[in-house]
Amino acid sequence: xxALIEAVxxxxxxxxxxxxxxxxxxxxxxxxQQRYWKALINVSASLLGLLIALALLxxxxxxxxxxxxxxxxxxxxxxPFGIVLALDRLTALxxxxxxxxxxxxVLFSSARWHRAxxxxxxxxxxxxxxxxxxxxxxxxxxxxxxxEVTLAASYGLLLHGSGRAGVKAGLHYIAVNLLxxxxxxxxVAMLYGVxxxxxMADMAQKIxxxxxxxxxxxxxxxxxxxxxxxxxxxxxxxxFWLVPAYSAASTPVAALFAIMTKVGIYALLRLWMLFFPSGxxxxxxxxxxxxxxxxxxxxxxxxxGVIASQxxxxxxxxxxxxxxxxxxxxxxxxxxxxxxxxxFYLFSSTLSISALYLLIELVExxxxxxxxxxxxxxxxxxxxxxxxxxxxxxxxxxxxxxEALIGRPIPAAMAFLGLAFMLCVLLIAGLxxxxxxxxxxxxxxxxxxxxxxxxxxxxxxxxMLVSGxxxxxxxxxxxxxxxxxxxxxxxxxxxxxxxxxxxxxxxxCALCVLRAGPVLNYVHAAADGLHQPASYIGAIMxxxxxxxxxxxxxxx
Amino acid sequence: xxxxxxxxxxxxxxSGVWLLLRPRTxxxxxxxxxxxxAVNLFIFAMGSLSIDKEPIVVPGMVPDLLHYTDPMxxxxxxxxxxxxxxxxxxxxxxxxxxxxxxxxxxxxGEDGDL
Numbered sequence: 289x290x291a292l293i294e295a296v297x298x299x300x301x302x303x304x305x306x307x308x309x310x311x312x313x314x315x316x317x318x319x320x321q322q323r324y325w326k327a328l329i330n331v332s333a334s335l336l337g338l339l340i341a342l343a344l345l346x347x348x349x350x351x352x353x354x355x356x357x358x359x360x361x362x363x364x365x366x367x368p369f370g371i372v373l374a375l376d377r378l379t380a381l382x383x384x385x386x387x388x389x390x391x392x393x394v395l396f397s398s399a400r401w402h403r404a405x406x407x408x409x410x411x412x413x414x415x416x417x418x419x420x421x422x423x424x425x426x427x428x429x430x431x432x433x434x435x436e437v438t439l440a441a442s443y444g445l446l447l448h449g450s451g452r453a454g455v456k457a458g459l460h461y462i463a464v465n466l467l468x469x470x471x472x473x474x475x476v477a478m479l480y481g482v483x484x485x486x487x488m489a490d491m492a493q494k495i496x497x498x499x500x501x502x503x504x505x506x507x508x509x510x511x512x513x514x515x516x517x518x519x520x521x522x523x524x525x526x527x528f529w530l531v532p533a534y535s536a537a538s539t540p541v542a543a544l545f546a547i548m549t550k551v552g553i554y555a556l557l558r559l560w561m562l563f564f565p566s567g568x569x570x571x572x573x574x575x576x577x578x579x580x581x582x583x584x585x586x587x588x589x590x591x592x593g594v595i596a597s598q599x600x601x602x603x604x605x606x607x608x609x610x611x612x613x614x615x616x617x618x619x620x621x622x623x624x625x626x627x628x629x630x631x632f633y634l635f636s637s638t639l640s641i642s643a644l645y646l647l648i649e650l651v652e653x654x655x656x657x658x659x660x661x662x663x664x665x666x667x668x669x670x671x672x673x674x675x676x677x678x679x680x681x682x683x684x685x686x687x688x689x690x691e692a693l694i695g696r697p698i699p700a701a702m703a704f705l706g707l708a709f710m711l712c713v714l715l716i717a718g719l720x721x722x723x724x725x726x727x728x729x730x731x732x733x734x735x736x737x738x739x740x741x742x743x744x745x746x747x748x749x750x751x752m753l754v755s756g757x758x759x760x761x762x763x764x765x766x767x768x769x770x771x772x773x774x775x776x777x778x779x780x781x782x783x784x785x786x787x788x789x790x791x792x793x794x795x796x797c798a799l800c801v802l803r804a805g806p807v808l809n810y811v812h813a814a815a816d817g818l819h820q821p822a823s824y825i826g827a828i829m830x831x832x833x834x835x836x837x838x839x840x841x842x843x844x
Numbered sequence: 845x846x847x848x849x850x851x852x853x854x855x856x857x858x859s860g861v862w863l864l865l866r867p868r869t870x871x872x873x874x875x876x877x878x879x880x881x882a883v884n885l886f887i888f889a890m891g892s893l894s895i896d897k898e899p900i901v902v903p904g905m906v907p908d909l910l911h912y913t914d915p916m917x918x919x920x921x922x923x924x925x926x927x928x929x930x931x932x933x934x935x936x937x938x939x940x941x942x943x944x945x946x947x948x949x950x951x952x953g954e955d956g957d958l
């Protein structure tokens with residue numbers, strides 16, 4: 289048994305790509321009538337994926353060395369020529385987030401949403417495969433391919449069970465992403481033209497050696513490549529597509545898409561740290577000002593959008609922009625401690641926004657329909673929720689039979705929804721005692737601990753606090769409307785399978801607070817690894833093919 | 845030859861951008877296709893332009909870039925063409941769905957004050 293584990297462990301790195309691929313292929317052979325078998329396969333594959341992600345995380349962090357990096361050569365070619373998969377702490381963290389969010393979305397959708405269209409489960413697994421591949425690969429063109437796999441699946445998922453609004457938003461989403469892919473290709477081609485390699489580590493070694501005359505070209509290529517990632521990370525002003533698209537998507541899909549903007553953030557963080565490491569001379573690396581300014585603008589725009597929205601879905605979508613903006617500005621400020629806090633924030637905010645999306649569906653089903661709210665956001669009603677708009681209820685504490693409501697038990701379903709909603713608000717707004725607060729606190733303390741704080745740092749501090757306040761106001765307002773107004777007497781019927789993922793997501797965030805020490809150690813170790821890319825580059829460049837194994841395509 | 849290729853890329857990218865900004869979905873898809881052609885040519889040109897050179901090593905010739913053309917961009921462009929083609933096909937389906945649902949080929953699904 290131990291021998292078997294020993295034999296399998298090195299290949300575990302490629303498992304997050306192969307497992308969803310195999311599961312998706314398997315489900316393609318089944319007809320739509322076998323939906324429950326498909327759901328079973330999907331849930332099992334996602335669960336297995338979560339276990340694999342945990343095993344990889346334990347492996348990369350467990351052996352205690354400061355830079356534990358796993359390298360896998362899928363085709364057994366020598367390093368700068370073949371494709372390389374690399375697993376470091378950041379990758380392991382991203383894989384874990386993907387696995388958690390994916391499993392939650394899959395569980396939730398198997399209650400009812402997977403009946404809304406065909407091939408839902410297959411598309412989810414393909415999407416997970418693309419995401420995992422994008423996080424694992426250490427090759428620029430391979431990154432492009434996995435991006436496209438992710439996007440192709442996301443187009444299908446976005447249109448799943450959607451009506452006219454979904455198709456319209458999907459049309460814009462696809463057009464914007466196809467344009468972004470063109471930028472991606474141009475950027476990769478320019479970087480290849482200048483450095484002559486596509487391997488990220490190799491390119492990181494070649495970039496300091498670029499001759500003086502080619503530096504402008506190299507910077508232009510890097511900037512165009514970054515533009516592609518920034519469109520995906522939804523930087524202002526390139527984020528007009530996000531809110532309509534995410535609001536039109538079905539809720540489990542939107543919950544899964546919470547990770548999609550983070551792929552852009554991840555790619556940006558990884559490549560920027562590799563290609564333009566902050567040298568010993570203390571000069572600002574290429575593009576830092578743009579990242580900070582863009583991130584702050586996104587943060588401000590997202591915060592304003594949050595407070596301006598009435599629909600819960602729009603509040604959630606704008607919260608994603610707030611999260612993206614915070615992350616981008618924190619990357620741009622380029623301090624190791626801040627990056628550590630930022631990774632914690634990335635984890636916490638992705639999970640909590642995902643939970644909020646799932647919760648919105650249940651809240652909408654429980655409360656009054658959002659049809660009237662829809663009109664409100666289109667601007668046709670100037671003051672959507674005046675006091676007069678609510679039905680008159682006479683004495684507040686009396687029900688229909690004029691009996692006092694005091695002492696009557698709240699239905700368990702409403703209690704669950706209310707509690708979960710409250711925790712989500714705390715998480716997203718970053719209030720104690722949930723992990724959102726821990727994350728924001730560690731970012732802010734890192735920002736202030738560094739001695740002299742740059743102007744961008746002060747603006748980030750203020751904007752983070754203000755956006756937290758605005759999020760609290762917006763979500764409390766929505767919560768009051770949904771939970772404290774009179775509506776149907778029959779309490780909503782919730783299924784366990786729909787409540788479970790929400791509770792689990794919130795529980796994971798709560799666990800992060802209880803075990804904050806190890807989590808913070810982990811994210812700071814991951815950030816240190818990013819800010820000292822030498823070990824990552826060294827691990828990739830020194831990897832050797834397994835001897836005695838024939839390479840595919842090689843002459844015998 | 846560099847001038848001709850550069851002009852071709854520039855003209856295609858320019859017309860692609862113009863079409864992309866048009867309000868009809870068919871113009872948008874043509875614009876995206878033009879852009880992807882321009883990008884494919886661009887990738888191809890990044891591997892240094894050369895005429896009548898082998899991309900794959902043949903016996904008896906020193907394997908360096910003086911005697912061969914870079915095979916890497918050719919492989920990349922092949923992948924990019926395949927992916928771009930698939931995405932265009934997918935976009936076409938969404939375009940038709942939008943046309944069917946909205947009854948107009950405007951990108952916003954409704955004709956404004958045009």
